[in-house]
Amino acid sequence: MxxxxxWLSLGAAVLVLxxxxxxxxxxAKKFVFGQSGGASMEASRDIFWKPFTARTGIEIExxxxxxxxxxxxxxxxxxxxxxxxxxxxxxxxxAIALNLVEKVDWNKVNPGPMFPxxxxxxxxxxxxxxxxxxxxxxxxxxxxxxxxxxxxxxPGKRCLSDFPSFTLPLAVMAAGVPLDxxxxxDLDLAFRMLDQIKPHVAIxxxxxxxxxxxxxxxxxxxxxxxxxxxxPVEGLEFNYNQGLLDIAFYVVPRGAPPAxxxxxxxxxHDWTDPKLQAEYAKRVFYPGSSPDLHKFLxxxxxxxxxxxxxxxxxxxxxNAKWWFDNAEKVQTRWQEWKLTR
Numbered sequence: 001m002x003x004x005x006x007w008l009s010l011g012a013a014v015l016v017l018x019x020x021x022x023x024x025x026x027x028a029k030k031f032v033f034g035q036s037g038g039a040s041m042e043a044s045r046d047i048f049w050k051p052f053t054a055r056t057g058i059e060i061e062x063x064x065x066x067x068x069x070x071x072x073x074x075x076x077x078x079x080x081x082x083x084x085x086x087x088x089x090x091x092x093x094x095a096i097a098l099n100l101v102e103k104v105d106w107n108k109v110n111p112g113p114m115f116p117x118x119x120x121x122x123x124x125x126x127x128x129x130x131x132x133x134x135x136x137x138x139x140x141x142x143x144x145x146x147x148x149x150x151x152x153x154x155p156g157k158r159c160l161s162d163f164p165s166f167t168l169p170l171a172v173m174a175a176g177v178p179l180d181x182x183x184x185x186d187l188d189l190a191f192r193m194l195d196q197i198k199p200h201v202a203i204x205x206x207x208x209x210x211x212x213x214x215x216x217x218x219x220x221x222x223x224x225x226x227x228x229x230x231x232p233v234e235g236l237e238f239n240y241n242q243g244l245l246d247i248a249f250y251v252v253p254r255g256a257p258p259a260x261x262x263x264x265x266x267x268x269h270d271w272t273d274p275k276l277q278a279e280y281a282k283r284v285f286y287p288g289s290s291p292d293l294h295k296f297l298x299x300x301x302x303x304x305x306x307x308x309x310x311x312x313x314x315x316x317x318x319n320a321k322w323w324f325d326n327a328e329k330v331q332t333r334w335q336e337w338k339l340t341r
Contacts, residue, residue, distance in 0.1 A: 030059040031260035034071070034085035034253075037064040040127075043283040048270055058263045068094065071253060075100045080255040083264040090165065092123045092249050093324035101251040108265035111272040111289075115307070117317060118289035123249035124268050127286040130306040130315060131166045132243035134225040136215050137235050145174035145242050148222055149193065151200050156221025158197065159214050162204040164334045165323050166244060167194075169316060170224060173242050183319040187330070191337055204338075212236055227306055228285040245306055245315040248286075281305055 035041045041062060049060045063082055068091045074080055087095060095101045101122050111119070118125025133142045139156070142148055148158065148170070161167045169182050171193035177186070202220050205211055211225035212233040230238045250268065252261055270276060277288030278296035287293050287305045294302050294309060302308060306315065323330070 026259055027056075027058060027263040027266060028257070028259035029057060029263070030061060031084070031257075031263045032061045032063050032082040033264070034066040034082045035062045035064050036066055036086055037062075040284050040286070043280050047276055047279045047283070048267065052267050052270055056263075056266060058266065060267070071095065071251075072098065072100055075254050078255065080253050080257070082253055083256040083260040084250050084267075085253050086126065087123070087249050087251050089247050089249065089318055089320035090323045090327070092120070092251060093320050095251060096122050097324070100254055102254050102256065102261075104252060104268070105261075105265050108262065109268045109272070111269060112274065113291055114272055114289040115291060118247065120249070123251055124271070125289045126248045126250050126271065127280075127288055128245060128247055128306045129286050130227040130240060130243040130245050130311075131161070131170075131224055132227060132241075132315075133222060133239045134211060134215060134230045135222050135237055136218070137237055139221055139237075141237065142222060142239055143241060145170045146176065148224075149174040149197050151197075154222065157202040157219070158200050159203040159205050159211055159220045159223040160197070160201050161224055162206040162338075164330050165318065166224060168330070169244055169318075170242075171197075173316075179242065179314075179316045182316055183322050185322065185326075187333060191333070194337065231285040231304065240306065240311040241314050243306070243311075243315040244318055245312065246318040 035044070041064065053059055066086055068087065071085050071087070074082065092101075103121050104124050106119070109124070114125065133145070133148055135142065140154055142154060147154055168185060168187070168190040171190040172182055172186055173179070175189055175193050177189070203210065203214055205214070205223070208226045208229045211223035212230050214220045215223055215236055216233060225238070227238055227240075230236050250271075252264070256264075272289060274288075274290035274292040275296050277290050277293045281287045281293065281297065282301065285305065287307045293307065294305070297305070303310065306312065
């Protein structure tokens with residue numbers, strides 16, 4: 001019996017050593033999550049974090065606010081404290097190129113059904129958001145970006161984003177370029193179209209809160225805007241046709257503490273639950289990765305989100321790789337063009 005126990009103990013030790021050699025780790029009871037903050041983080045805390053902690057005993061400590069620069073500094077210093085970090089799609093491409101992020105362990109996440117573009121090797125698609133046209137109820141409705149540019153038929157001041165990735169694709173669509181031909185972006189055409197609309201643009205916005213306020217106050221008639229900023233404001237309309245569909249990602253910083261990373265993968269599983277995603281979308285109007293999400297939404301929201309049936313297919317998914325490859329060239333030309341405004 002004593003000999004049998006000795007061999008059992010030895011076998012258990014071998015299994016533990018084998019698990020360590022394979023990189024497995026017991027999930028930590030706490031991990032740090034880099035977050036941008038605001039309403040989205042508060043909704044995450046209520047809908048995902050608190051039930052997760054109650055079920056697993058794993059606590060989540062937010063690190064707020066985040067930025068690409070902070071991620072890079074943290075990883076390059078070798079002092080990595082966070083196991084998850086939020087990034088935009090273009091920043092994700094840069095993080096991959098600079099080797100700042102690790103692959104998502106999809107086996108550990110064990111996700112439910114996800115739209116394919118949300119399931120990246122180095123990025124977990126958290127939510128979608130859309131840039132579309134917006135106006136106050138009672139103002140003549142727009143159908144296309146050509147309408148937005150048509151100031152004779154649709155008079156009134158405009159506002160446009162001061163971020164080129166949210167404005168230049170709209171300009172080429174206004175010229176008649178179809179969705180599947182927008183990329184690679186024809187910059188000469190885009191800037192010619194901006195020259196046409198420039199006299200009618202009252203504000204070039206650089207904060208998502210600006211367009212709904214400008215529309216509500218009557219300072220402008222039409223804006224490009226983010227759906228999650230417009231939808232909560234009573235009296236405003238939003239059009240997804242020819243919209244720009246983009247993705248917010250969660251990533252694993254390179255060098256994240258292994259046990260904390262194990263815990264973080266468990267949380268990501270919950271993010272693929274369409275019922276929880278529906279609760280989140282009801283709060284902030286940004287839908288998650290599940291194709292089944294709309295089934296769990298209230299009737300008044302089923303058709304109003306970026307991924308609702310009838311909306312997703314008439315939008316253009318942002319080509320983050322193109323923006324990363326051309327960022328310096330575009331930014332230089334954008335800044336030069338702004339000096340002529």
